[in-house]
Amino acid sequence: MNKVTYERRTSSSVKTLNPLITILGDTLDFEEFCAELACEPHLSPDFVSAGSIGRKRLLEKKLYLPNTQAFAVYKKVHELIQLGYENRNPVDADYDKYLHQVPINTIRLDELAAPDIVLNSGTSLFITGRSGLGKSETFLRTLPLLPSVALQTIKTDNRERVLTQVVWIKTDVHPKGNRRSLLMSIVQQIDKKLGTHFAAQLNPRQSVAMHLSTVTKICRMVNLGLIVFDESQWVLKANASNSVSAVTTQFFELLFNCLGVPLIFVGTEEAVDVLQMGSPQTVRRLTNAGHMKLLEISREEPEWEHLINIVFTHYIGIKSTKITPGFLKEMHYYTEGNISRLKRMALFIIERQEVKREALDSNFLYDVYKTVFQYESDLKSSYQKPDTALGGKSTKAKNVNRNNTKPQNAKDVSNSRAAAMKAMQELSKLQSNGYF
Amino acid sequence: MGISNMDKCKELSILYSALQPREGEYLPAYFYRVSAYANWLTPKELLSYFGASDIGRKETLLPYWIIRYAYSENQPLDEKTVFAQHTEFKFWQGYIAPLRFKRYLNSQLESHRTGRVLFKGESVLCKHKVVKGCPFCIAEDKSKFGFAYWRAHHQIPTIFTCQKHNQPLYQRATDHSNYSQKDFTNLTEIKISELHTWLERETKALLLLPGFDARQYVKDAKKRLSDTILTMPFKTHDFNKEWRSALAQLLQPLYCLSVSENDKLASALYLNPMNVVDVDSEVHPVVFLLLKYFISRKRDAL
Numbered sequence: 008m009n010k011v012t013y014e015r016r017t018s019s020s021v022k023t024l025n026p027l028i029t030i031l032g033d034t035l036d037f038e039e040f041c042a043e044l045a046c047e048p049h050l051s052p053d054f055v056s057a058g059s060i061g062r063k064r065l066l067e068k069k070l071y072l073p074n075t076q077a078f079a080v081y082k083k084v085h086e087l088i089q090l091g092y093e094n095r096n097p098v099d100a101d102y103d104k105y106l107h108q109v110p111i112n113t114i115r116l117d118e119l120a121a122p123d124i125v126l127n128s129g130t131s132l133f134i135t136g137r138s139g140l141g142k143s144e145t146f147l148r149t150l151p152l153l154p155s156v157a158l159q160t161i162k163t164d165n166r167e168r169v170l171t172q173v174v175w176i177k178t179d180v181h182p183k184g185n186r187r188s189l190l191m192s193i194v195q196q197i198d199k200k201l202g203t204h205f206a207a208q209l210n211p212r213q214s215v216a217m218h219l220s221t222v223t224k225i226c227r228m229v230n231l232g233l234i235v236f237d238e239s240q241w242v243l244k245a246n247a248s249n250s251v252s253a254v255t256t257q258f259f260e261l262l263f264n265c266l267g268v269p270l271i272f273v274g275t276e277e278a279v280d281v282l283q284m285g286s287p288q289t290v291r292r293l294t295n296a297g298h299m300k301l302l303e304i305s306r307e308e309p310e311w312e313h314l315i316n317i318v319f320t321h322y323i324g325i326k327s328t329k330i331t332p333g334f335l336k337e338m339h340y341y342t343e344g345n346i347s348r349l350k351r352m353a354l355f356i357i358e359r360q361e362v363k364r365e366a367l368d369s370n371f372l373y374d375v376y377k378t379v380f381q382y383e384s385d386l387k388s389s390y391q392k393p394d395t396a397l398g399g400k401s402t403k404a405k406n407v408n409r410n411n412t413k414p415q416n417a418k419d420v421s422n423s424r425a426a427a428m429k430a431m432q433e434l435s436k437l438q439s440n441g442y443f
Numbered sequence: 444m445g446i447s448n449m450d451k452c453k454e455l456s457i458l459y460s461a462l463q464p465r466e467g468e469y470l471p472a473y474f475y476r477v478s479a480y481a482n483w484l485t486p487k488e489l490l491s492y493f494g495a496s497d498i499g500r501k502e503t504l505l506p507y508w509i510i511r512y513a514y515s516e517n518q519p520l521d522e523k524t525v526f527a528q529h530t531e532f533k534f535w536q537g538y539i540a541p542l543r544f545k546r547y548l549n550s551q552l553e554s555h556r557t558g559r560v561l562f563k564g565e566s567v568l569c570k571h572k573v574v575k576g577c578p579f580c581i582a583e584d585k586s587k588f589g590f591a592y593w594r595a596h597h598q599i600p601t602i603f604t605c606q607k608h609n610q611p612l613y614q615r616a617t618d619h620s621n622y623s624q625k626d627f628t629n630l631t632e633i634k635i636s637e638l639h640t641w642l643e644r645e646t647k648a649l650l651l652l653p654g655f656d657a658r659q660y661v662k663d664a665k666k667r668l669s670d671t672i673l674t675m676p677f678k679t680h681d682f683n684k685e686w687r688s689a690l691a692q693l694l695q696p697l698y699c700l701s702v703s704e705n706d707k708l709a710s711a712l713y714l715n716p717m718n719v720v721d722v723d724s725e726v727h728p729v730v731f732l733l734l735k736y737f738i739s740r741k742r743d744a745l
Contacts, residue, residue: 104589106461107480167519168460203453208483221483228461 025096026159027172027230034085035152040078044148046071049321059361063354066322070350071148074310076301077141081149083132084271087296088153088174088232090130091269095230097161097170105267106227131263131270133239133294135279136301139347142273143237145301150175150235156200170230173200177235180242180274185252186215190222197229215252223265231268239274242281256281260289269296303344306336311344318353323360325367337369341376348380355379451484455492459518465592470509470529472574472593472622474498479623492517502569503560504535510551533650534599537657538562538728564727567711571698574598574622574630575612577605581627591627599650600697600729601642603633611635616699636696641736662722664735669720671738676745686737687713693733 035043048054048065057065095105136142157172176196180189194206205225209218226234242254263270272278272293279298304311312330315338320327342348355375356367365371458481464473478486487497493515495508509530513522526532536544539561547561560566575597584591596602597612604611613630633639649657675682691709694700700708712730719726719734 100587103465104587107588107590166463168463170460171457201453201457203457204451205454208454210483224480228457 025092025098026161027092027095027097027232028089030154030157030159030172031085031089031092031174032154034082037075037078040081040152041073043152044071044073044077047317049317054321059357062322063357066318066353066357067350070317070322071144072310072314072317073148074304077145077149080134080145080299080301081152083296083299084146084149084175084233085153087130087132087269087271090296091232092230095267097159097168097230098163106224130296131272131293132296133279133298134271134273134301135276135298137303137345138275139345140301140303141346142301146177146235146237146273150177171201171228172230173197173232175233175235176200176231177237179237180239180254182238182241184241184254186254186258187211187218187252189254189258190215190218193222193234194225197225197231201229219261219265223267226266226268231266233269233271234266235271235273237273239272240276240278240281242272242274242278256289256293259293263293263295304346305344306339311335311339314346314349318349319367323353323356323367329367334367337372341372351379352376451488452492455484455489456517459492463519464529465588467528467594467596469593469595469598469622470512470525471501471506473529474508475622476590476592502566504531504565504569505547505561507551510548514552529595531595531599533657534601534646535561535728536654537649537652537659537661538731539725540723541654541658543725562725562727563714564712564730567708568600568727568729571700571704571708572598572600572617573614573697573699574617575602575614575633576627576630577608577610577612578630579608579610580605593622599646601646601732603635603639603643614699634696638693638696638736641739642732645732645735661731665720665722665731668735668738669717671742672716672720675738675741683715685741686716686734689737690730690733693736697729 046069048069054062054065095102134142154174157174159170159172161168161170176193178189178192178196184192191206191209194209198204198206209221213221236259242256242259259270259272270293304314312335315335316327316330319325319330338349338352342352352372352375355378359365359375458477462477462480464470474486474489478484478489481489490497490508490511493508493512495511498506498508505526509525512518513520513525518525520528544561547559550559574593576591576593577597580594580597581591596606602612611633613632615630649660652660672682677685687709690713691706694709694712695705698705698708712727714726714730716734716738718724719731
C-alpha cells in the first residue's frame with residue numbers, strides 16, 4: 008500500500024495539488040508499456056526443457072504480446088481516472104461536497120439531475136469487441152500498471168487525516184445477476200482490496216435503493232477511481248417486466264448518476280445493440296467519455312506476422328522458413344485475426360503433433376480448423392478453401408454473433424440458422440469422407 | 444454471520460477519516476451527521492470506535508461519549524482542542540473548580556458512570572436546549588461544502604449573534620437529538636433584546652480568557668455579587684420572591700417554551716440567590732448570569 012503525505016499549498020494562485028491524481032504518476036510511453044506487459048515465456052532458458060504440456064500451458068496462460076490497442080485502452084483508463092479525481096481534491100472544500108451530495112432512497116429516473124450533480128466525476132466509456140479479442144485480458148494486465156490502493160495523509164486547517172484511496176476495481180455483470188448482486192459485487196471488490204467487511208453491512212432486507220445509497224457512500228469514502236464492468240453484454244434493455252430488479256441500461260444510468268465514479272463497460276458488440284435500444288439520454292450518459300471498439304489484428308499488420316512466427320516456431324516447433332505469406336494469410340483466414348482463436352488452433356495442433364507428426368499443409372490446417380470450431384455457426388465451407396476464398400471478395404469473414412447470445416433481429420436469426428444448417432450438412436459430408 | 448466490532452475498526456477508520464469534524468463543529472451535531480451518513484451502522488457501532496458503548500444521557504453538558512471521544516486515539520485532535528472547539532466548554536470552564544472537573548473526567552473515563560452532571564440545573568436546562576444557527580453561515584457552508592454544520596460557538600446558551608457575520612442567530616427548540624440538514628430550514632430569528640445583548644457581552648468577556656483566568660473572573664464576579672446582595676435594602680424574603688418571579692420572565696426569551704413549561708423550568712431552576720453566588724457552589728452559568736442581570740437592574744432602579 009502506498010503511503011504519501013500532502014499538505015495544502017499556501018499560495019492561492021497555484022492550483023492545489025490533488026494527491027488523488029498525483030498518486031497515478033505519468034503514463035508510460037508505448038515502449039515502456041510493452042516492456043512492462045510483454046510476457047514471452049519462450050525467451051526464457053527453461054522453455055527448451057518444457058514438454059508439450061508445458062508449452063501448451065505457457066501458450067494458453069502466459070504468452071501475451073501487448074499491442075497498440077491495449078496501449079490505447081491503458082491511456083484511456085489513466086485519463087478517465089484522472090478526470091474522475093479532477094473535482095474531488097481532499098485538500099479543497101469541494102471534496103466534502105462530493106462526499107455528502109449522495110442522491111438517496113427516493114430517487115426516480117425522471118427526476119434525475121444532469122450528470123454534473125457529482126461534479127463530473129462520473130464519466131463513462133464503452134469498450135466493445137468480439138469475443139476472444141482479449142478485452143478482459145487487456146484490462147487484467149493493464150490495470151495493475153496503475154496503483155491499486157493508497158493511503159494519503161492530508162493536512163488541512165491544522166488537522167491531519169489519513170484517506171484511503173482505491174484507484175480501480177473490476178467486476179463482472181452476470182447473465183442471471185440482479186441489481187443487488189451487482190452492487191454487492193462492487194463492495195466485495197473494495198473489501199478484497201482493503202481487507203474490510205463493508206459487504207457484510209449491506210442488509211439483504213433493505214431495498215435496492217438503500218443498497219445503492221450505501222454503496223455510493225462507500226465508493227466515495229474510499230475515493231474509488233474507476234469501476235470496470237466486464238461482460239456488459241448481459242445488461243438487458245429496460246422494460247416493464249425487468250424494471251425492478253434486473254440489471255438494465257436504466258440501472259446503469261442510475262449508477263452513473265449516483266456513484267460519481269468513472270465507469271468503463273466492457274462487452275461484446277451485443278452490448279452496443281442493447282444500449283442503442285435505450286433512450287438517447289441513456290446512450291449519452293453511458294458513453295459520456297466515448298466508445299472504443301477493439302478490432303481483430305489485420306492480415307497486413309507486422310504484428311500478425313510476429314505473433315504467428317512466435318506461436319508456430321517456438322510453441323509448435325516448425326521452421327521459420329515455413330511461415331510464408333501464404334501461410335500467414337491462411338491462418339488469418341481461419342482465425343480472423345482473433346488471438347483467442349489462434350491460441351485454440353495452436354493448442355490443438357500441439358496436441359495432434361504429440362500423437363503423430365504431420366506436415367502443416369493446407370489440408371491439415373483446414374482439418375484442425377474444422378475440428379476446433381466445429382460447433383460454430385459460421386464454419387467456412389469446404390468448397391471455399393483458403394486459396395480460392397482469399398482471392399474472392401464475397402468470402403471475407405463477417406463479424407457475426409459468436410457469444411451464444413441471442414441475435415437481435417429476425418434477419419440475424421434466419422441468417423444464423425441457415426449458417427448452422429449449412430455447417431451441419433458440411434460436417435456430415437466430412438464425416439462420410441472419413442475426416443473424423 | 445455477523446462481524447465483531449473489532450473487525451469493523453477498519454471500516455470505521457475509513458468513515459471517520461473521510462468525515463472529520465469541521466472547524467468549530469458542535470460535537471453532538473457532528474455525531475448526528477456521521478450517523479445520518481453511515482445509516483447502515485447503529486449509533487452503538489459508531490461509538491464503539493471511540494470506546495464508548497452508547498450515547499448515554501443526553502441532558503448533560505459533557506456526555507460520557509464526548510469524553511471518550513476526546514481521549515480516544517482514533518481521532519486526530521487532543522482533548523483540550525475537542526472540548527474548546529467542539530463543545531461549550533469555554534463558556535462554563537470558569538464556573539467549575541479544576542480539581543472537581545478532573546475528578547469528573549476520571550470518574551467518567553474509569554467507571555463509565557453516565558448519570559453525573561457538572562452543575563446544578565444542568566439536566567433541566569439541557570433538556571430544553573435550543574439549537575441555533577446563522578443563516579449566512581448556513582448558506583456559505585452549503586455552497587462551499589454541500590452541507591451546513593452546527594457551530595459549537597452558536598450553541599452557547601448566552602450567545603445570540605454570529606461572531607463572523609454579526610447578525611442575529613436563528614433558533615429552534617430541540618429534543619437534543621435533531622441536528623439534521625433538514626432542521627436548518629425550520630429556524631426562527633432571535634429578537635435581540637437588552638437582556639440578550641447584556642448576556643452576550645458578559646459571555647464574550649469570559650470566552651476570551653484562558654482557563655485559570657476565567658475561573659478567577661467568575662470567582663471575583665460571584666464575590667462582588669454576594670457583597671451587592673448583602674448591601675441591598677430589601678428584606679431577604681421579598682428579594683427571594685422577586686428573584687423567583689423574575690427568573691421565569693428572564694428565561695422566557697431564551698428558551699422556546701410555552702408559559703406552563705417555562706414556569707416549570709423556572710421553579711426547577713430556582714435557587715436562593717446566596718446559594719447561586721456561593722463561590723464553591725456549582726450552579727449552571729445561565730442561572731448565575733440571570734441573577735447577575737437581575738441584580739444589576741435592581742441596583743440601577745435604586
